[in-house]
Amino acid sequence: MPTPQLLEEYSRFFRLLSETARLQLLCQLKQGPLDVAGLIEATGFSQSHISRQLGMLQRAGLVRCERDGVRTIWTADSALVDQLCALVQNRLRQQLEGQLQQLASA
Amino acid sequence: MPTPQLLEEYSRFFRLLSETARLQLLCQLKQGPLDVAGLIEATGFSQSHISRQLGMLQRAGLVRCERDGVRTIWTADSALVDQLCALVQNRLRQQLEGQLQQLASA
DNA sequence: TCCTTTTATGCGGCTATCATCATAACAACG
């Protein structure tokens, strides 16, 4: 059994990935570094919202930033999210295949 | 870029794991099958709350149940959560090691 | 059939978090 503290850490981390807004930002940055203006264009979210989400992701070590003059260039900084999503995707696929099987055999 | 629908699926899945209550139930069931009464004893949550969380986890395919007369025996039904937690734990460890390194070199 | 035991669900209070607006902080340039 993991300690309550560790479970808390897990839940905090997964909560970060439980919002499409943040996942979207992560995926966009995975395509290549961008500043906030670029992320606004790509996602349609407000500037303040994006900035806030980036702050959260940064504190978790999932993105990092680098100032270029007045702009701040953000970069995805972890292969972890890709791995997690791949596992989940695999699971979702298996589930759909199972449903398909059931439907076929009925 | 994943489709918005897939991102939505991801976020829904991760949200399931974003609550210590559900993680706790999953970890407990990983130790062995239990009925709701056993889970109440183990976690201290109310019966209604536990029943509801189990329903969510079941719909996601993370637990399954089997009626034994009047009782319902619940079982953890996926190694996925373990894999995900292992990856996250690894990440957390790396981060703490990094902080330790910084502290030592300062 | 009625009663007991166990589980599932409608309802509501409470808290946390999202998402925006307005504004502050920061950096470059004249």
Place this chain on the structure above:
DNA sequence: CGTTGTTATGATGATAGCCGCATAAAAGGA
């Protein structure tokens, strides 16, 4: 130093989700 352009943050309304209480539903026994 003032202005402009970019990003971060305080304040706030809206919403979602946790959690328990009360109750319904389901299953077995007298």
